[in-house]
Amino acid sequence: MKSEIQPPTYFAVLLLLSAASHFAYPGSQLVEPPHAYLGFLLIGFGAILNLWTDSLFKKGRTTVKPQEMPSKLVVSGPFRISRHPMYLGMAAILLGEAVFLGSLTTFAFPPIFAVLMEVLFISKEEENLEKAFGKEYLDYKRRVRRWI
Numbered sequence: 271m272k273s274e275i276q277p278p279t280y281f282a283v284l285l286l287l288s289a290a291s292h293f294a295y296p297g298s299q300l301v302e303p304p305h306a307y308l309g310f311l312l313i314g315f316g317a318i319l320n321l322w323t324d325s326l327f328k329k330g331r332t333t334v335k336p337q338e339m340p341s342k343l344v345v346s347g348p349f350r351i352s353r354h355p356m357y358l359g360m361a362a363i364l365l366g367e368a369v370f371l372g373s374l375t376t377f378a379f380p381p382i383f384a385v386l387m388e389v390l391f392i393s394k395e396e397e398n399l400e401k402a403f404g405k406e407y408l409d410y411k412r413r414v415r416r417w418i
Contacts, residue, residue, distance in 0.1 A: 277336065280386050281360040284379045288367055291375035301372035309370025316362030323348055323356045336391040343403045345410055353396075353414050357387045361417075384417070392416065 301309075326349070327334045332342040334356070348355035361380050368376035399407045 277357065277360070277387060277391060280390075281364070281383060284364060284383050285367060288364060288376045288379040289371065291379075292371040292373045295373070295375050297374050299372040300374055300377065301369050306370050306372045309366040309368070312362050312366030312369060314366075316359040316364075316366060319348055319355055319359035319362065323359065336395045339398055340402055343399065343406060343410065345414075350414065352418050353411065353416050354387070354392060357384070357392070358417055 324334060326344050326347050330342040330344050332340045332344065348358075352358050361383055364380040364383055368380060396411070400411075403410075
């Protein structure tokens with residue numbers, strides 16, 4: 271399935287829907303303060319991971335857009351641990367928001383995001399990387415997990 275909407279848009283919409291669901295359906299709190307403040311650590315981790323990943327794409331002068339053919343295979347930094355650290359960072363931010371807000375409904379959004387990225391982007395991205403880099407990418411793919 272092809273999507274013209276970019277991953278950051280899905281992320282932003284889900285971030286807003288998660289917060290809205292918390293206020294619309296507060297229900298039971300799964301995480302209470304002070305433990306809820308651990309959500310800020312996850313949000314910070316996700317933000318730093320995204321900034322770091324973005325800087326590596328810029329340094330390598332390759333595209334960050336999933337539908338475009340990459341010009342360089344980035345395998346340093348967080349790419350040594352995850353083939354998709356930018357998606358991992360966005361998922362961490364969504365999870366951090368869920369932990370901070372603490373309500374049951376908010377915990378649905380991180381897995382929804384992960385499934386959307388898998389279905390709409392990751393398979394095509396990995397197909398493009400395999401076409402562009404062949405054996406080099408296949409070797410990398412064998413060494414590094416998709417998410418973590």
